[in-house]
Amino acid sequence: MRKSVELVKDDLPIARDAGTELSGFESRLPEHDADARELRFARRWLVVIYAMILGMVALGGVTRLTGSGLSMVAWEPTRVLPPLNETEWAEELARYRSSPQGRESNAWMELDDFRRIFAWEYAHRLAGRLLGVVTFVPLLVLTWRRRLPRGKLGAGWALLALGGLQGALGWWMVKSGLVDRPEVDHFRLAAxxxxxxxxxxxxxxxxxxxxxxxxxxxxxxxxxxxxxxVALVFVCAQVVWGALVAGKRAGLSAPTFPDFFGRYAPSAVLGDAPRWLEDPLALHYVHRVIALALVANATALVAQTWSTPRLRRSALGVLAALFVQIGVGAWVVLAYVPTGAAVLHQVVGFGVVSHLVAFATRAGVLGRPSSVARTRGEPAM
Incomplete structure (x- = not known):
């Protein structure tokens, strides 16, 4: 009897290729249970990474809005500890005072003032390193166990590479504010x-x-x-434009809503030849227009999925998140960009993207699982 079972197990790949439905039998095999546990572990690990990046986005928003992002003027990727005594703090402050921001914008700062802005940037960088560890160590374990298909492991390593690139991009952004001006380049911030x-x-x-x-x-x-x-393209554009708005402090350019100082038409608001990527008011105007386009597009998604309750609920989630985001955005501009509201606007924007990605995946628009995966009850890469 044992021999016959072994023969059936050996034939499973052939049976899958032939389209034979063996999921019920295969699910009783011990190695399938182990694979399923490994997949559950991998999915939880991915959710932790997602949540940690959300926290990083919020922390980065606070760092930017408090003017703390240029307080650490050296790239020290292995650094863990902050200054530990008065001498080290004095050296750190001296380095900061040699930067454009320290010389021009914050020359008045004493050590206690500097400690406050340093804390935000230090926390942001330390959180990034912690995220790197949380990504790398479980991925190493998953690779060593060899329970996941190569495609899934490859996706995990690609995600780790994105994290490394993000760290390098962060320093590239900071460097733009350490040369001849006391602020970072808004294009690098957007990237x-x-x-x-x-x-x-x-x-x-x-x-x-x-x-x-x-x-x-x-x-x-x-x-x-x-x-x-179309919605995915619009939401990507909105993320980029939102970052450009933040980098140019364009939220302060029009503290009225929904109008722009009583006007709506582009020519009336912006004049004849606006600099679309440089002028704060032009950036702000486009940011609002993209938001309206997204609302129209999300409304179309709701209409197209109305007869499918599961997808309709997901599309309604996208639309609801957009309305919340617009409401928070109005609060931000009318209140002259308070830190708490601006960070909330960034976090809710993150939620809008998440709702849309979840909808697109569940609708089969992004990464539809292959037919091979159907025989196992799980998607394949």
Whole structure:
């Protein structure tokens, strides 16, 4: 009897290729149970990475809004400890005073003032290193156990590489404020924030996809595919534009809502030849227009999925998140960009992207599982 079972096990790959439904039998095999446990562990690990990046985004927002991002003027990727005594603090402050921001904008700062801004940037960098450890160590364990398919492991290593790139990009951004001006380049800030959003939502996408039932994943219509991809393009553009707005402090350029000082038309608001990527008011205007386009697009997604309750709920989640985001955005500009409201705006924006990525994955628009995965009840890479 044992021999016959072994023969059946050996034949499983052939049976899968032939499309034979063996999921019920295979689920009783000990190695399948181990694989399932490993997959659950991997999905939880991805969710932790996603949540930690969200925390990093919020912490980065506080760091930027408090003017703390240029307080550490050296790139020390292995540094863990802050200054531990008065001598070390004095040396750190002297280095800061040699930077453009320390000389021009914050020359008045004493040591206690400097400690406050240093704490935010230090916490942001330390959180990034902790995220690197949380990504690397479980990935190393998963690779050593060899329970996950190569494609899934490859995705994990790619995610780790994105984290390393994000750290390098963060320093590239900071360097732009250490040369001849006391602020970072708004394009580099946009690159840094956009990559953070991208890495987090790669983790979210993988966590959802690896737990999906391929047989239950719908085959979306062409219209739904187009609408979803348009929404994804718009939301990517909005992340970039939001970062540009933040980098140029463009939220202060029009403290009125929904109008711009009583006007709406681009020519009336911006004049004849606006500098679309440099002028704070132009950046602010485009940011609001993209938000309206996203609302229209999300409304179309709700209409297209109305007859499918599961997808309809997901599309309604996208639309609801957008309305919350617009409300918080109005609060930000009307209150002259208070730190708490501005950070909340960034976090809710992160939530909008998450809702849309989850919708696109569940709708089968992003990464539809292969037919091989259907025989095992799990998606394949």
């Amino acid at each position: 840094h924030l956009t990559l953070a959003f991208f890495a987090a939502h790669v983790a979210l996408f993988l966590a959802i996809r690896w737990g999906a039932n391929a047989a239950a994943t719908p085959n979306p219509s062409r219209g739904l595919r187009v609408s979803t991809w």
